[in-house]
Amino acid sequence: METRLEQLRQFLSESPNDPFLKYAYTMELLKLGDEKGALGGFEDLVKNHEDYVGTYYHYGKYLEQLGRKDEALRIYDKGMIVAQNKRNFHALGELKNAHLMASGLLDEDE
Secondary structure (H helix, E strand, O other): OOOHHHHHHHHHHHOOOOHHHHHHHHHHHHHOOOHHHHHHHHHHHHHHOOOOOHHHHHHHHHHHHOOOHHHHHHHHHHHHHHHHHOOOHHHHHHHHHHHHHHOOOOOOOO
């Protein structure tokens, strides 16, 4: 039986520039604890598919986990611009809240 990672790798070999597949693959790497692979996946998404809104929240949260708060704030900022431009107000709200929490201006309870 194929693992989810193997399935995603197969799909990516057939559609190597699909941002959703790249995102799903990156999230699977993260779930499996492959930090280096996940970081590379996030970096690729931001560089080559900067309009893929879903990347920014999870990439920022991952950078926060690594203790790289300044980088996380920059990713949230960039994501807010992308979300605004794409008129994705749900993502925009999530990114704004994540930015406020990372900045210490909002508690998770609020």
